[in-house]
Amino acid sequence: MEEGRIYSTNDNWHAADIYDLNNADQLDWRCVGCDASVFPVAWDGLRKYKKSAHFKIHPRTRHENLCGIEQVETLLETGRSREIKSTDGFPDHLPSIVSFRSLTTIVPVEGEASKGGKLKSIAPTAPAGSLPSRASHRCQTQGIRRICEIYHGFPHLRGEPLRVPGCTGETYREIFKRLGNTEGPFRIQNKIHVVGVRYRSKMDYAQPELRIELNAGLKTEDETRRYQVVVDWREWSERARTLFKNFLEEKLNILQEQYQAAVKQKAPLPSVDMYFLGEQCAEDFLTFRVDHPQKIHLIPRL
Numbered sequence: 001m002e003e004g005r006i007y008s009t010n011d012n013w014h015a016a017d018i019y020d021l022n023n024a025d026q027l028d029w030r031c032v033g034c035d036a037s038v039f040p041v042a043w044d045g046l047r048k049y050k051k052s053a054h055f056k057i058h059p060r061t062r063h064e065n066l067c068g069i070e071q072v073e074t075l076l077e078t079g080r081s082r083e084i085k086s087t088d089g090f091p092d093h094l095p096s097i098v099s100f101r102s103l104t105t106i107v108p109v110e111g112e113a114s115k116g117g118k119l120k121s122i123a124p125t126a127p128a129g130s131l132p133s134r135a136s137h138r139c140q141t142q143g144i145r146r147i148c149e150i151y152h153g154f155p156h157l158r159g160e161p162l163r164v165p166g167c168t169g170e171t172y173r174e175i176f177k178r179l180g181n182t183e184g185p186f187r188i189q190n191k192i193h194v195v196g197v198r199y200r201s202k203m204d205y206a207q208p209e210l211r212i213e214l215n216a217g218l219k220t221e222d223e224t225r226r227y228q229v230v231v232d233w234r235e236w237s238e239r240a241r242t243l244f245k246n247f248l249e250e251k252l253n254i255l256q257e258q259y260q261a262a263v264k265q266k267a268p269l270p271s272v273d274m275y276f277l278g279e280q281c282a283e284d285f286l287t288f289r290v291d292h293p294q295k296i297h298l299i300p301r302l
């Protein structure tokens with residue numbers, strides 16, 4: 001399972017986003033679809049793991065009858081190899097509200113952390129009026145990672161409701177926007193942008209701001225100027241920076257190897273989509289700034 005739910009706050013977290021929570025492995029984690037106890041695996045980023053961060057159900061525990069979370073996992077797996085159709089079933093527990101943890105307010109409840117206790121409240125509240133009446137705790141997720149995976153893997157579910165702070169639109173379809181080659185300057189409304197990464201460009205990880213060049217931009221007869229994402233990671237924790245750098249490097253190294261092999265075999269070239277929620281710079285519309293680790297994600301194209 002990619003996500004777990006903190007029992008005391010009812011917030012869903014992607015396992016890859018919990019590395020900065022205090023005592024993350026001691027929190028009372030539950031399945032996002034039922035009350036079965038789960039625990040995070042390969043989540044802390046301190047060592048190299050063969051598998052990416054995920055949640056496992058406790059031995060001797062079972063999902064409740066109507067949980068359905070395993071169905072979502074199976075469908076996402078299927079979605080990696082072919083398009084999901086409505087006949088494959090309709091997964092419940094789709095995230096419909098996104099919130100972002102403040103980078104500086106992860107504070108254990110006084111006196112609890114030292115005793116190995118649980119964190120009681122660490123996540124911001126949902127935007128006013130946005131909570132659906134039914135099982136709301138099952139629909140709120142931290143950061144854009146999970147909703148990007150859902151968007152990527154479930155093309156037929158794009159009419160489902162979705163609220164992302166700062167974004168215009170109310171469904172998966174309206175909130176995501178693929179960036180293309182444009183013919184002139186225009187301002188793009190607040191969206192989660194999707195765009196291929198120009199993965200053969202060299203990246204300088206030593207800079208206070210990381211520049212990532214994208215496969216779209218302004219094309220004229222004379223020149224091509226590409227969109228770029230500037231990741232401002234100065235306020236991120238050391239661990240957040242290291243994990244993001246490792247994540248990016250690993251994904252891009254694999255792509256470069258796949259690229260070499262594809263060129264040799266004259267096969268289709270691999271590609272990877274970057275998803276980000278960023279601010280378009282006023283002085284240069286081709287540049288977006290992203291300042292939060294929960295606002296950027298990378299997924300190889302199917």
Ligand SMILES: [Zn+2]
Pocket residue numbers: 031032033034035036063064067068069
């Ligand atoms: Zn369950």
